[in-house]
Amino acid sequence: MALNVSATDQQPPLAAASAPVLPMTQPRSAPAAGTAPSATLTAATAPVLPPPTAQAQPAPAPVLPVPTPAPTPAQAQASNATPPALATHVRDVRPEATIHPKRKHVARHKTAAAEELASLDVPPLSPVTRDALRRSDAWASNEAATVDGATDGRVIFTFGETMPTIVCAPLRVCDIELQPGEKVLGVPNVGDNVRWDISPSHSGTGADAQTHVIVKPHEVGLDTNMVISTDRRTYHLRLVSDVANYVSDVAFSYPSDDKKAWDAEISAVDAKKSDVVARLPPLSADKLDFNFKITVTAGSPQWKPVRVFDDGAHTYIQMPKDMAATEAPVLVLLDSSGHEQLVNYRLSGDYFVIDRVIDSAALEAGVGRSRDRVDIRRSLCTKRSFFGRCKN
Numbered sequence: 001m002a003l004n005v006s007a008t009d010q011q012p013p014l015a016a017a018s019a020p021v022l023p024m025t026q027p028r029s030a031p032a033a034g035t036a037p038s039a040t041l042t043a044a045t046a047p048v049l050p051p052p053t054a055q056a057q058p059a060p061a062p063v064l065p066v067p068t069p070a071p072t073p074a075q076a077q078a079s080n081a082t083p084p085a086l087a088t089h090v091r092d093v094r095p096e097a098t099i100h101p102k103r104k105h106v107a108r109h110k111t112a113a114a115e116e117l118a119s120l121d122v123p124p125l126s127p128v129t130r131d132a133l134r135r136s137d138a139w140a141s142n143e144a145a146t147v148d149g150a151t152d153g154r155v156i157f158t159f160g161e162t163m164p165t166i167v168c169a170p171l172r173v174c175d176i177e178l179q180p181g182e183k184v185l186g187v188p189n190v191g192d193n194v195r196w197d198i199s200p201s202h203s204g205t206g207a208d209a210q211t212h213v214i215v216k217p218h219e220v221g222l223d224t225n226m227v228i229s230t231d232r233r234t235y236h237l238r239l240v241s242d243v244a245n246y247v248s249d250v251a252f253s254y255p256s257d258d259k260k261a262w263d264a265e266i267s268a269v270d271a272k273k274s275d276v277v278a279r280l281p282p283l284s285a286d287k288l289d290f291n292f293k294i295t296v297t298a299g300s301p302q303w304k305p306v307r308v309f310d311d312g313a314h315t316y317i318q319m320p321k322d323m324a325a326t327e328a329p330v331l332v333l334l335d336s337s338g339h340e341q342l343v344n345y346r347l348s349g350d351y352f353v354i355d356r357v358i359d360s361a362a363l364e365a366g367v368g369r370s371r372d373r374v375d376i377r378r379s380l381c382t383k384r385s386f387f388g389r390c391k392n
Contacts, residue, residue, distance in 0.1 A: 217241035299372035
């Protein structure tokens, strides 16, 4: 006789050692239209399994700490040292929009180099060295440096203001013009002489001969520097290779040479002035009177006049050239009684020029025992030579 077991009837608990008893299922009726079949198993369809028998788990073994070896003195010193990138690089904290593009590129390049060297054992730099680096970077990235352009396509840098950046590209050549007449002393020194070709070229002849330095990169993205030593100066340049951009012709202006040219011109004018004994008014030889007697009356002056003469309107007293290295005397006039009188005169070259004709005068310098004096007196002359000298 069959027994009907509903889905709600509770099954008696199974013994731990007995096999599971599967309940008898009743036939399922078809689901109503529009109703999705349930995916959940009911108690009548799901097998009832006995709970697993609990077994005692062994206690886990205790984990002992692994002893850490003591650091060596070198490792302890390295751990306390400042990383090289922090010790040698100071990041620019200005807003990104206010930093010059050239300075940005330099900063990125220095940051990459500092990160590359961070793993190396580089000692920290001293304050003096960091100050020298700061000054060198300020000069190399001088934002106030002037760059001019010529009508023939040359880009002209002012020499000494900054480190010019020469941008070139593969399959292109860039020309660096030196000053006409300037000679290169030896092969230019390049930081990367494998991926950069540096060759000389020349133009002009004689005084217009000009040396050119031709640069050509092999790859894109190169960044190095070059030093060119000549008989006049030393060029410090930065070389950068780009994909397509390049500067075909680079030249320089030299403000220091302009100053030297002006100094030379002024020196030449001064030399011409020194060749002129004195700028005297036009003189007529037939009116010159050299009939003056020069007598040393005190001391032994080194500035004794060479000659004295007049042209009928002025009196000229020519002094020796070495008077410039000694104390210049004072000129006074002497009246008929020998008393001294002041007179206006001027110094023109090596001459004392008096704007009148005199008969007696004196030149004096010093006081006391160091007093020097020279008397000048006109003498009567009855016969003169062709040049006006007295032949009495």
